[in-house]
Amino acid sequence: MINLNKMGWNESFNDQFKPYKEQGLSVGRVLKEVRQQYSLYTEEGLLSGDVSGHFHFTAVDRSDYPTVGDWVVFRRCGDYAQIEQVLPRTSAFSRNSSGKEMQEQVVVANIDYLCIICGLDGGRNFNLRSIERFIAMAVEGGARPVIVLNKADLCSDRELAMLQAGSVAEDIPIHMVSAVTGEGVDEFSISFEKGSTLAFSGQSGVGKSSLINCLLGRETLKTRGLRESDLRGRHTTTHKELFFLASGAMVIDTPGMRELQLWGSRASLDKTYSEIHEAAKRCRFRDCTHQNEPGCAVRELLMDGSLEVERYENYSDMRAELSFIESKVNDKKRQQRKAQEKALSKLIRRSQKNNKRK
Ligand SMILES: Nc1nc2c(ncn2[C@@H]2O[C@H](COP(=O)(O)OP(=O)(O)O)[C@@H](O)[C@H]2O)c(=O)[nH]1
Ligand SMILES: [Mg+2]
Ligand SMILES: [Zn+2]
Missing domain, CATH: 2.40.50.140 (Nucleic acid-binding proteins)
Structure with a gap:
């Protein structure tokens, strides 16, 4: 057994x-x-x-x-x-399904950690704005985010990379690893408790499958060579799969996604952008969108330079996306409720008729 x-x-x-x-x-x-x-x-x-x-x-x-x-x-x-x-999920990493209809797609369930894998190969595989999106979705789904900077062997200024990653993520662990040389991989792997589940996420080509191979110590997953021209790895992982590590933890490989389609509510941004969340409490209007309202404390942060413009813009974009999803989901719920009420009143009318006949 x-x-x-x-x-x-x-x-x-x-x-x-x-x-x-x-x-x-x-x-x-x-x-x-x-x-x-x-x-x-x-x-x-x-x-x-x-x-x-x-x-x-x-x-x-x-x-x-x-x-x-x-x-x-x-x-x-x-x-x-x-x-x-x-069985009811204790956590989930979800995205908006790529189809026409707005729908939650649960990528993986019951994970303790969402590892956001980046590639330090000088291309677009290390993008702070993309990391912010993943952090927000980890928080939304109830998993702890962990940042993994892979391809350390290709990075000429590691200190800078660590600083940059740290700037988007207060209190979030950051690991510097290389799936090719194996450095940092043991420290990474022993930082998770036995029986815990990790999910690897991140754009395709950052080295998720390579890193899992390295953790497993054998070539289990297919990875493919880079196209020299654009530094992007080719998409080879086509399905999700859970693996057991020697450390006693489990890890799920997921196919890469070019961009993470958000799923959830605006509230999931509060922890990711805690400084904005804090400042927003001092805005003059309670429903301030921090765009151009008077007495906006968030824009004050922007003015005095303590909030980076790119970070603020990413926040605004995500907030708008999530508001849109929220309203669509509410519409859907309303429609479902209406349909239920209609069915119910039909049932009542029918039983009243039957009663009259008796
Ligand atoms: N130099 C270097 N290349 C790596 C490293 N990790 C992965 N790669 C390469 O990056 C490409 C994409 O890796 P893959 O694991 O398929 O990425 P995935 O799409 O995230 O699963 C492959 O050519 C790997 O050999 C690393 O740490 N250093
Ligand atoms: Mg892969
Ligand atoms: Zn405001």
Whole structure:
């Protein structure tokens, strides 16, 4: 029997699972997902499976479906797992799905740390504004952000890189590593507790898969050579997958994304931009957008130079994006509520008619 605790199983998952256990169902963690086919790690080893017909029927949103990192309840049919439930997530890293419709896409679930991987190869793989977006999404989803500056071997001024990274991230750990020379990788790996789950995120080409290979000490993941012309790595990771590290932690590789499409609410910016959040309390208007209102304390920070213009602009852009998402999500909820009310009143009318007939 495999001990689930090594995979991050805990008391609270156990409590959630109890009623299902009594019905003779089993539980496992999703290690891999390829087109809705799931690999599960269970007490009895690896199983593959997919969601049951009942699951499809009751799922409302894409985010209801299992994703890598999820704990799922399943019915065992021989060597096959029929997934019936996703246990409530303790955290999630989500983005806005790339489709037309605004929808939450849960990239990975139940992660303790979101590692924001950057590449110090002099290109656009080290971008403070992009780091800010990832930090906001880590906070939004309930994971602790960690900054990883990879390709240290290519960096001519490490001190400067550390300073720059530190400027966007108070109190966030920063690691300087190289997946090629292996330096910094051990220190990085031992900084996470046994049984904790990390997710690697960041643009494609920053070295996520290389770093995981380095951590695993073998060539498990495919990586590909750089195109000399633009320093960008080619996109080779096509699915998410969870790996076990010798240190006892787990790490999930994710396909890179050119730009992180935000998901969540404006509140997720408060921790990322704590100095703006603090100043905003002193703005004259409570709903100040910090654009051109009189008595705006945030713009005062800008004027006296204590808030960088780029940082402020990134904040404003993200705030606008998140406001838009919030309003769309509210619209959707309102529509759903309306539909429910309509169905309910129809039901009531019908029963009143029936009563009259009696
Ligand atoms: N010089 C150097 N190259 C690296 C390092 N890490 C990754 N690379 C290279 O960067 C490219 C992209 O790496 P990959 O792991 O596929 O990036 P991913 O898209 O984030 O998974 C590959 O050519 C790697 O060999 C590093 O620490 N130093
Ligand atoms: Mg990759
Ligand atoms: Zn203001």
